Amino acid sequence: MAMSDKAQRLLENAYALETPDDSRAYYRGFAASYDEDFADVLGFVYPQKIAEIYRQISGPDDGPIADIGCGTGLVAQALDQSVQPIDGMDISPDMLARANEKALYRRTFEIDLTGDLGPICNDYGALLSSGTFTQGHLGPEVLEKLLGIARPGALFVIGVNKVHFTSLGFEAMLQALMHAGRISGLEAREVRIYAKDGHEHSEDMALAVSFRKA
Template sequence: MVDQSKGKALLENAYRISTPEDNVRYYAAVADRYDTDFAEGLGWTYPRSIAEVFREAAEPGDVPIADIGCGTGAVAAELGLPPNQIDGMDISAEMLDLARTKRLYGSLYEIDLTGDLSTIAKGYGALLSAGTFTHGHLGPEILSRLPSICRPGALFVIGVNKVHYEALNFAAVLAAMVRDGRIGEARSSEIKMYDKEGHAHSDDLALILRYRSR
């Protein structure tokens, strides 16, 4: 039996992060064991679900893709697209270094998404995210900033931890964006984030939000 305690500790410590600086320090310390202890150890299928929803909703013109909070490249690996169709963005240089070795992305950006976005390329046809909108990481206020790097009509497929979604009232931010004409109607689907049973987070849920910019 796989020892899941390391993955559990890694996840729960990540949930305790509170600032971008905390994120940088934390992921620098755990990057080299993120894929094994966390993703493999707990059976993290969240990126696969994001990729599936994207494939169901995508049209031929929904590229290039911005993968925000890309980490070590799990979403890109599930998509299996040519690297020139997807760029990755993350706050952690160490996580990006691991993603770079997998040759999944055209460009990689080390960036704090709560700060200046001007260094990111513009005109993306889609924006995806798995695991970034969660406890200790990004809140709903970031949603209103992301259309600035995408072209009108871009497809958004964004996963949000369900407890985090409800606690920070993501629904209100999305409703305001619809009301202001920034996005079309948002749909959501509920998924389990892990496929391995027997650990404390086996039943944790996420909402996958799907909408288009205007």
Template sequence: MTNPDLSGALTLASPEACLAHYRAWAESYDAGFASDMEYRLPAHVAAAFMAAGGGSPVLDIGAGTGLLAERLRDMGQDGPIDAVDFSAEMLERARAKGIYRRLTQADITRPIALPRQYGGLVSSGTFTAGHVGPDALPNLLALALPGARFALSVNLRVWQAMGFDRALANLQDAGHIAGMQVIEVQVYGPAAATIDPAHADDRAQIVLFRVA
């Protein structure tokens, strides 16, 4: 694969394609995509999580190269942060930053072999087109302590199209989660308009809730 990019990431159609795409993208992800596009979503998620009261230990879901964990550290999260991601190559980039206590390669659409120990669960950029749908939410709830705080980004392109709005409302109605809030944010900064006009104006919902 050559020149992996955002457009390719948003059209991934199989687990094998996802692994190949991020294997090729890992080396240039931070200095290329994140820097060039002024990728703001990790900072938005970190700020929302901290403003809501945070929690510890934290599980960073779809952690990638560790951008969200870096922002959490910048904002004062000093407890343990663990990472889970589908791509071993992205996790190796994250490992080199020395942010995480534990890194786990896993497919979050399946039960995850981690203990129920987390007081905070966060995610930036994982719930979007070509990636993960709301069917993963029960697997994440299974890792959360009672009262744990979630802060998850969901791209607006898939918020209704993939049924995140209904799935989260159903979890709240069933008493599994409580206190849900939704904050809409801009995913990228102004520089994205010259690099990728098709996605420069993308917006996401940051969904905040507690485990009931």
């Protein structure tokens, strides 16, 4: 079944984002209807896949959780907040406002991940992300920065668009971090981004990369 014109337009515009200001402006326009007009219509299962992997491989010490690029809170919705406290981080104040309406997070931070992460505490036991590392968004250098807000042994489950993973050097960055002894237990699982057919990105895949800070 074909997607609605609105959902198709939102999807294409998301893939065209290039700068932090682009992201703020884009999500300002439809944060209030993101879940209904984008996630539901397109079958955006990416957040649930990341949450599922975290549940499968995490232990009782893998918290609190930092949800990187949390948007409206779809990863947190798929997790049990009673198990580990979750903090949400996103560049869009409008998306954070929608997430805060759901009362999913202990705290939320409006943060540009390309900038200074110093204001964020550095004791997270897990970092999760879905949809942040994709075309036009963030490159592999941000992964290295995120190590700075995690305590030793912290679990990372980070989704990276499969095409983006190779073309922007995520694979090379992760291998370099492994060889430098900064991360351990590196694994990658292929996951679907969208569950519904009918648009040109229906078959897009992501690599859910998991590892621990050494």
